Amino acid sequence: xxxxxxxxxxxxxxxxxxxxxxxxxxxxxxxxxxxxxxxxxxxxxxxxxxxxxxxxxxxxxxxxxxxxxxxxxxxxxxxxxxxxxxxxxxxxxxxxxxxxxxxxxxxxxxxxxxxxxxxxxxxxxxxxxxxxxxxxxxxxxxxxxxxxxxxxxxxxxxxxxxxxxxxxxxxxxxxxxxxxxxxxxxxxxxxxxxxxxxxxxxxxxxxxxxxxxxxxxxxxxxxxxxxxxxxxxxxxxxxxxxxxxxxxxxxxxxxxxxxxxxxxxxxxxxxxxxxxxxxxxxxxxxxxxxxxxxxxxxxxxxxxxxxxxxxxxxxxxxxxxxxxxxxxxxxxxxxxxxxxxxxxxxxxxxxxxxxxxxxxxxxxxxxxxxxxxxxxxxxxxxxxxxxxxxxxxxxxxxxxxxxxxxxxxxxxxxxxxxxxxxxxxxxxxxxxxxxxxxxxxxxxxxxxxxxxxxxxxxxxxxxxxxxxxxxxxxxxxxxxxxxxxxxxxxxxxxxxxxxxxxxxxxxxxxxxxxxxxxxxxxxxxxxxxxxxxxxxxxxxxxxxxxxxxxxxxxxxxxxxxxxxxxxxxxxxxx
Amino acid sequence: xxxxxxxxxxxxxxxxxxxxxxxxxxxxxxxxxxxxxxxxxxxxxxxxxxxxxxxxxxxxxxxxxxxxxxxxxxxxxxxxxxxxxxxxxxxxxxxxxxxxxxxxxxxxxxxxxxxxxxxxxxxxxxxxxxxxxxxxxxxxxxxxxxxxxxxxxxxxxxxxxxxxxxxxxxxxxxxxxxxxxxxxxxxxxxxxxxxxxxxxxxxxxxxxxxxxxxxxxxxxxxxxxxxxxxxxxxxxxxxxxxxxxxxxxxxxxxxxxxxxxxxxxxxxxxxxxxxxxxxxxxxxxxxxxxxxxxxxxxxxxxxxxxxxxxxxxxxxxxx
Numbered sequence: 037x038x039x040x041x042x043x044x045x046x047x048x049x050x051x052x053x054x055x056x057x058x059x060x061x062x063x064x065x066x067x068x069x070x071x072x073x074x075x076x077x078x079x080x081x082x083x084x085x086x087x088x089x090x091x092x093x094x095x096x097x098x099x100x101x102x103x104x105x106x107x108x109x110x111x112x113x114x115x116x117x118x119x120x121x122x123x124x125x126x127x128x129x130x131x132x133x134x135x136x137x138x139x140x141x142x143x144x145x146x147x148x149x150x151x152x153x154x155x156x157x158x159x160x161x162x163x164x165x166x167x168x169x170x171x172x173x174x175x176x177x178x179x180x181x182x183x184x185x186x187x188x189x190x191x192x193x194x195x196x197x198x199x200x201x202x203x204x205x206x207x208x209x210x211x212x213x214x215x216x217x218x219x220x221x222x223x224x225x226x227x228x229x230x231x232x233x234x235x236x237x238x239x240x241x242x243x244x245x246x247x248x249x250x251x252x253x254x255x256x257x258x259x260x261x262x263x264x265x266x267x268x269x270x271x272x273x274x275x276x277x278x279x280x281x282x283x284x285x286x287x288x289x290x291x292x293x294x295x296x297x298x299x300x301x302x303x304x305x306x307x308x309x310x311x312x313x314x315x316x317x318x319x320x321x322x323x324x325x326x327x328x329x330x331x332x333x334x335x336x337x338x339x340x341x342x343x344x345x346x347x348x349x350x351x352x353x354x355x356x357x358x359x360x361x362x363x364x365x366x367x368x369x370x371x372x373x374x375x376x377x378x379x380x381x382x383x384x385x386x387x388x389x390x391x392x393x394x395x396x397x398x399x400x401x402x403x404x405x406x407x408x409x410x411x412x413x414x415x416x417x418x419x420x421x422x423x424x425x426x427x428x429x430x431x432x433x434x435x436x437x438x439x440x441x442x443x444x445x446x447x448x449x450x451x452x453x454x455x456x457x458x459x460x461x462x463x464x465x466x467x468x469x470x471x472x473x474x475x476x477x478x479x480x481x482x483x484x485x486x487x488x489x490x491x492x493x494x495x496x497x498x499x500x501x502x503x504x505x506x507x508x509x510x511x512x513x514x515x516x517x518x519x520x521x522x523x524x525x526x527x528x529x530x531x532x533x534x535x536x537x538x539x540x541x542x543x544x545x546x547x548x549x550x551x552x553x554x555x556x557x558x559x560x561x562x563x564x565x566x567x568x569x570x571x572x573x574x575x576x577x578x579x580x581x582x583x584x585x586x587x588x589x590x591x592x593x594x595x596x597x598x599x600x601x602x603x604x605x606x607x608x609x610x
Numbered sequence: 611x612x613x614x615x616x617x618x619x620x621x622x623x624x625x626x627x628x629x630x631x632x633x634x635x636x637x638x639x640x641x642x643x644x645x646x647x648x649x650x651x652x653x654x655x656x657x658x659x660x661x662x663x664x665x666x667x668x669x670x671x672x673x674x675x676x677x678x679x680x681x682x683x684x685x686x687x688x689x690x691x692x693x694x695x696x697x698x699x700x701x702x703x704x705x706x707x708x709x710x711x712x713x714x715x716x717x718x719x720x721x722x723x724x725x726x727x728x729x730x731x732x733x734x735x736x737x738x739x740x741x742x743x744x745x746x747x748x749x750x751x752x753x754x755x756x757x758x759x760x761x762x763x764x765x766x767x768x769x770x771x772x773x774x775x776x777x778x779x780x781x782x783x784x785x786x787x788x789x790x791x792x793x794x795x796x797x798x799x800x801x802x803x804x805x806x807x808x809x810x811x812x813x814x815x816x817x818x819x820x821x822x823x824x825x826x827x828x829x830x831x832x833x834x835x836x837x838x839x840x841x842x843x844x845x846x847x848x849x850x851x852x853x854x855x856x857x858x859x860x861x862x863x864x865x866x867x868x869x870x871x872x873x874x875x876x877x878x879x880x881x882x883x884x885x886x887x888x889x890x891x892x893x894x895x896x897x898x899x900x901x902x903x904x905x906x907x908x909x910x911x912x913x914x915x916x917x918x919x920x921x922x923x924x925x926x927x928x929x
Contacts, residue, residue: 041631044639048646055650062657063840070844073668077802078756080848088797088849091857092864095903099867102898113888160888175867182864185770192763196756200803200845203757207805207843258909261919261927268902270892277896278885289891343892349925356925420924429924479911537848547683547853550906555914562905563797563851563860567668 056510060209061529067208068502068533069569074200076498076535076567079229082193083537084563086475089186091561093179093472097263097347100175101271101360103168104399104464105345108362110164111458112343112397116366117154118452119394124150165464172401172465183472187242190475194226211508215530217584218501221493229495237478239495240560244473248354256349258479259471260358262561263347271345273436274364287436288342293368301336301371322377334373339394341366344436350402350410350420357410358470359402361421363435363455365442366395393445398458401465410470413460417449421456476560492534492576499534499576501584525585532580534572539564641734645815648731648739652838656808659705660842663751663806666697667846672753678797679778680859681852694751706742735816748809748837753801756845767800774798778863788876795863802847812836854905861903868901
C-alpha cells in the first residue's frame, strides 16, 4: 500500500511539474509568436505608409506636370494670334493697299480677330503663369515633407519594433528573454532590412537623385518611369476626349481644312491586275507579280494639334537631375502620300507631312541656378529641346509625339518664339528640386521570394528565439526520494518563432485586381503589405537546437569545440 | 503469549489500517491527481483563451472606426467586426462550455450561463470547479496604443494621425458639399495593440468537514481564492488597403490638387465650359484630371513576366 501511495504521489508530482512546464512553454511560444508578428506588423505599417506616400508623391509630381503643361498650353494659345498676324499681315496689307473697297470686308474682321486672339492669349498666359508659378514650389515642398515623413517613419519603425518586442514578451509571459540565437537572428533581420554594412542589397532602400551610384540612378529612373506612366491624359499627349477630330489614344486632334470638314481626304487608287490563278503564283495587288501597277495617292490639309508634358532628367556632372517640361504645337500640315507598285515591286513610297506652325508653346519646372541647375531649352535652339532628326535629344515619341507630327513647329526659331525658347522662358518652377527622395523595396522580380541561399532570418522574414531559465519556472518542492529531476536542456526552455511581412494583391477580387490582370509582386508603391506567421524551416529548427538548446553533440569531430566556443560567445551577449 | 492467541487478537488490524490509510491517504491521493490534471487543463485553457481573444483582432476590427475610410467595396454588414463584448462571449463559448456544444462565432455567441460548464471540470463530488459567468468579471480585453514606453514616438504618430485626419475632414467636407467621392488619408492608426487577460476563478474543492451534521464548513482551509490567469497581447492593424478604390481614396487625401478638380467641376462644370469656349478639348476634365492617380502604374520588374524601364538620350524614362 505504501508503494502504491508513493507511486501515486510521484504521479501527482510529475503531473504537476509537467503541467507547469507545458503551460510555461505555451506562454513562451505565445510570447515569441506575438513578438515576431507585432514586429512584422510594424514593418507592414512602414511599407504601407511608404506606398501611400509614394503614390501621393507621384500624384503630386503629376500635378506639377499638369501645371507645367497648362503653362505650355497657355503659351501656345497666346502664340496663335502672333502667328496669324505673321502669316496674314502681308496679305492683309496688300489687300488694304489695293483699290478694291470690298477688301475691307475681309481685312477689318481679320485684324480684329488677330488682335482679340493676341490680347486674350496674352492675358490667359499671364494669368496661368501667375497662378501656376507659386503653386509649383508649394507642391514640391509637400512632396519633400512626405519624403521626410516616409524615411523618418522607416527609422522610427525600428524603435517601435524594439519596444513592441519588449512589450510582447512582458505581456504574454513572465521571465522570458531573448536567447543569444534569437538576438543574432534579430540583428540579422534588421541589418538586411535597413541595409547596414556590409549588406549592400537591403530589403528597403532609399533612393536619391543626388546620388551618383548606378543603383541609385536606376532607382530614380524607375520612379521617373512610374511617374510618366501615371500622367493624366492631358499631360500624356493632350488627349481630346470629346471632339470629332480627336486622334484617340494617340492624343491631340486634327481638323481637316482641305477638303473641308466633313468631306473626306482625297484618296485615289488605280491598279491593273492580270488574272493569274493562284496555283501559278498569282495574287492580288499591290504586291503580287501579276499586278501590272498600283498607284495610290492621298492628300489632305489639316490643322494638327498635339503636345505633352514629360518628366526627364538633365545630366549635370555625375548626377541625373529631374525636370518637368512641356511642349504644345499646332501646325497647318499638308499630308501627302504617294505609293507606286509595278509588277509587285514597291518603286515609290512618298509620305510627307508638314507645314507652317500656327501655335507653339513650351514650359518647364527646373532648378535654374546653382550646382543643381537642371533646365532644358535655351534662348536660341538648344539640343535638349530639338528633335533628334535635327540633331537634338527629343525623340519622336516624346511630348505626345509632337516632334513626329508638327516637325516644322519644333524647328521654329523666329518670332513668335519656338518650342525651345518658350520652354526656356516659361520656367514656372525655377527652384523645383526634382524628384523627391523615396524608399522602395529591393528591385524585382519578387522581393519577398528569398527562399534560396538565405539563412532564414533575413528581411522580410523575422525569426527570434526565446528562452526561460529553469529557475524561473515553477515546480514541486519535493525532495529526497520524491525529488524529481526535471532537468531542461541547457537549464532552460526555449522556443523559436518566425514571421514575415508579405504582399498580396488578389486578382480574384474585382476591387483588388489589376486592370491588366497581371500578378503583382511587392514593392513600395502599393499598400498591400501584411504580416503573418510562417513555418520554421528544418534549418531554422536545427540551428535553434544547436545554438539555443545546445543539443547537437559532436565530440569526435573538430566541430565540437567550435560550437562550444560559439555558445560561450552567445553567453556573453545580454 | 502464544502465536495463535496473538494472531486472533490482531485479526482485523490490517483491514483497519487499510481503511484508515485509504480514507486519509489513498483516496485523497486518488482524488488529488485528477484535480491537478484539471487545474492544468484550466490554466492552459486560460492561456489559449487569452491568445485567441488578442489574436482574433489580427483578422477583425473592434469597430468600423478602426477601418480607414474610403473602403466601400464591401457592405458594412459583411465586414469583419467583432466588438470586445461579442468576442468575449464567443471565446467563452469556444473554450468554457461542454465540448459537444460545437464552435460558435458571430451571432450565435450569446453569453454563457452559470449552468453551462465543461463536464471535465467537476470535482469528484459533482461540484463544478468554476462559474462560467464569473470569468467575465475578472477578465479584460482592450485596445491600446502601439507600445512605446517613451510616449514620444506614439505621440508623434498620434499628431501625424490628427493632422492627416484634419486634412481628410476638410477634403471630405468639400467632397460632400459638391457630391464628390470623399477622400482623405486616415490609414495611420496609432492604436491596434490588443491585450487580453483571462482569469478563471476556481471554486474550492469539497473537503473534509466536521462530523457534526450541523457544521459542514471545511475543516482545513475555508477559501483558497485560486485563479487560473493568463495574459496575451499582439499588435494588429498593418494599415494595408482594401483595394484599388480604397488606395486612391486614401492617397488622394495627400494630394492637395485633387481639390482643384472638385472645385472647378462642381456645381458648375467650369473646365468643360472653358474647354469649349477656347476650342481646347484637351482641357476637358476627362483629359486634364486634377489629382489624377494610376494605382496600376508600377515598374514591370514587379509584375509577373518581368520587364524593365528604359531611358533615352533625353533622359525620358518609360516602360
